Amino acid sequence: xxxxxxxxxxxxxxxxxxxxxxxxxxxxxxxxxxxxxxxxxxxxxxxxxxxxxxxxxxxxxxxxxxxxxxxxxxxxxxxxxxxxxxxxxxxxxxxxxxxxxxxxxxxxxxxxxxxxxxxxxxxxxxxxxxxxxxxxxxxxxxxxxxxxxxxxxxxxxxxxxxxxxxxxxxxxxxxxxxxxxxxxxxxxxxxxxxxxxxxxxxxxxxxxxxxxxxxxxxxxxxxxxxxxxxxxxxxxxxxxxxxxxxxxxxxxxxxxxxxxxxxxxxxxxxxxxxxxxxxxxxxxxxxxxxxxxxxxxxxxxxxxxxxxxxxxxxxxxxxxxxxxxxxxxxxxxxxxxxxxxxxxxxxxxxxxx
Numbered sequence: 001x002x003x004x005x006x007x008x009x010x011x012x013x014x015x016x017x018x019x020x021x022x023x024x025x026x027x028x029x030x031x032x033x034x035x036x037x038x039x040x041x042x043x044x045x046x047x048x049x050x051x052x053x054x055x056x057x058x059x060x061x062x063x064x065x066x067x068x069x070x071x072x073x074x075x076x077x078x079x080x081x082x083x084x085x086x087x088x089x090x091x092x093x094x095x096x097x098x099x100x101x102x103x104x105x106x107x108x109x110x111x112x113x114x115x116x117x118x119x120x121x122x123x124x125x126x127x128x129x130x131x132x133x134x135x136x137x138x139x140x141x142x143x144x145x146x147x148x149x150x151x152x153x154x155x156x157x158x159x160x161x162x163x164x165x166x167x168x169x170x171x172x173x174x175x176x177x178x179x180x181x182x183x184x185x186x187x188x189x190x191x192x193x194x195x196x197x198x199x200x201x202x203x204x205x206x207x208x209x210x211x212x213x214x215x216x217x218x219x220x221x222x223x224x225x226x227x228x229x230x231x232x233x234x235x236x237x238x239x240x241x242x243x244x245x246x247x248x249x250x251x252x253x254x255x256x257x258x259x260x261x262x263x264x265x266x267x268x269x270x271x272x273x274x275x276x277x278x279x280x281x282x283x284x285x286x287x288x289x290x291x292x293x294x295x296x297x298x299x300x301x302x303x304x305x306x307x308x309x310x311x312x313x314x315x316x317x318x319x320x321x322x323x324x325x326x327x328x329x330x331x332x333x334x335x336x337x338x339x340x341x342x343x344x345x346x347x348x349x350x351x352x353x
Contacts (some may be wrong), residue, residue: 003241011089013123020071020130023080025099028053028187036064037129038122068129074134091149092122092135098195100148100158103128105198146199162200164214165193169203175211175218193213204283206251207233223265225262226252227272228282237281237321239264276321287319293330295320295345298335306346 017039024030028074031053035044046057046064053060075083093109106128107121115123119271128134128147135154137146148158165205168184169176178197182190197203204211206229211218214341216225218234230246236245243266244259261321266272272280273287281287299315300307307315315326331337331345340346 010088011110013086013110013120013127014115016058016086017123017126019082020080020127023071023074024067027065030254032060032063033067037126038118039126040135043117043122070134071130075130080130083127083130086127090128090131090147091133094147096148098189098193098342099144099152100192100199102198103145103147106147122189132176135237142201144199156197158196161196165197165210166200169211175206175209175215178208178210180253181210185336210344223247223257223261224269224271226250226255226257227262227265227269231280231282233263237275237305238277239278240280242282279321291333292316292320292322292326296327296330296334300337300345300347306340306344309343309345312345 009296012196015324021034021039024033033050034040035049035052036046037043044052046060050057050060065252071080074080077081089110097105103121103125104117106119107124107215110120110124111323112120112123124146124147125136127219129136130303133150135148135150135152135158137143137148137155137158139145141160144161146158152158153161164185165181168181176184176188181193181197185193187193190219197205202213202214204213205221206216206218209218213219216231220226220229226247228248229252230243240263241259244247244262246256247262263278264282266274267295270289271283273283273289275281275287282288296312299312309331312331315325316322317324336348338344338348
């Protein structure tokens with residue numbers, strides 16, 4: 001195990017947080033910080049804290065700002081050694097992750113026993129907020145809470161990088177791999193693009209293909225979207241049981257679905273075309289719905305001339321996975337198909353008209 005890994009495991013983040021809080025003299029100020037950052041319980045609003053302490057929302061905001069400024073100055077001057085030690089490990093880890101990361105990702109590299117993931121992330125965010133060589137990104141509707149190496153940019157600059165990625169992907173209109181994005185942008189390493197993209201709430205990824213979170217190809221939310229992704233990824237028709245197994249073996253959330261449920265959704269969605277016994281394809285591949293007789297009819301209409309049965313079979317098999325005998329039986333038994341020469345067929349005039 002590396003020295004860095006040993007240090008990460010030895011970092012007692014809750015104890016470090018306790019050391020930082022011990023430098024705050026007034027109990028009311030400690031209360032404000034612990035509640036605002038959710039260091040012992042859930043985060044609370046300015047209004048909630050103000051009501052508890054009997055002061056206005058604005059006064060809570062002023063006190064919070066003042067306390068954080070004092071703590072940051074103390075950290076810069078080295079008067080809170082625990083921050084410097086922790087910051088060094090955060091910077092090393094962030095460098096490996098692409099210079100920036102969501103707080104949840106950074107927190108996973110510093111596991112703590114006896115505490116919840118939510119509290120771990122609150123502790124990480126609090127220490128990062130005070131570290132002079134780190135920048136923090138606050139969470140809102142567009143961005144996940146994140147931490148970055150300060151030399152890489154402040155909050156405004158990090159958000160601008162995120163916005164640029166979103167704009168490029170939206171304009172492209174379909175998912176892009178990190179390496180495709182790397183060719184379009186001026187980043188030192190693809191890991192930095194991946195790190196910046198992960199901060200955006202507007203983006204999602206699947207197998208390192210990044211797209212808008214509303215696109216089912218990268219963020220499938222229901223069974224039909226998951227079926228679509230499986231077929232698109234396979235790039236070939238699959239039996240509904242194969243699709244069910246592929247979903248169970250995938251990295252999707254909520255992937256425990258029944259084969260019957262898969263079959264039901266395949267039948268309902270126009271994007272999926274039955275091309276054989278239980279075998280489905282995507283309509284975007286050029287397949288169309290209909291019986292074998294319907295497909296033969298379309299083939300003969302498009303040909304505008306009689307076709308030999310071998311050619312008919314060849315063309316039908318491009319859109320249906322059925323036995324040749326099934327196609328031949330339809331040619332011989334359906335009244336809309338007329339034999340005009342040896343093994344050569346056309347449509348009855350009334351059908352082709």
